[in-house]
Amino acid sequence: MWEGGQYNGDEKPRLDALRLAMELGADYIDVELKVASSSSSFFLKLEARFKKIYIYIN
């Protein structure tokens, strides 16, 4: 199930904001595993720059 948030817009601006946070020097980025299939280029960039922590939310 989805951990509840408040964002109710399109996926692209959401990922653009997270990508921007990465470019501006965020230490960690929280990205859902489904992003790997919907935006693989962003996911690969993240994989190259960050260590991974896998979180299972039930």
Added chain:
Amino acid sequence: MASSPSAAAAVGMGSGGVRRNPTLICTPIMADSVDKMAILMAEAKSVGADLVEIRLDSLKDFNPNSDIKTLILHSPLPTLFTYRCLTYIPLFVSFSFFDFSFYFFLIIVVGQCGKVVSIMAMKNRDWMRFD
């Protein structure tokens, strides 16, 4: 930095001193403005958090470029950025027909940033599910 008594301080995980426990404490920061987030981030540090989870989805009138820059600049702790979607929202759509003995009821469940996750229809009291 002086810390108020907290679980984090009790296990020696404040911003100063020797760390005895490798577990990090991450504090979610939720507020409707960047200014309020800055206050909460300072508070998180004062009680011994190791990093802050900045919940971008809680901001009203979010301007990614300036807001993210400001948040990184003003954070006294390492930052974790989260931009989380709404939970599943069921949309109820009903149709009525000329004959009231027959009715059709449709539920479309939308989640994960607008993606339709489930469609259920009820026709004459029998539910059908299309995933």
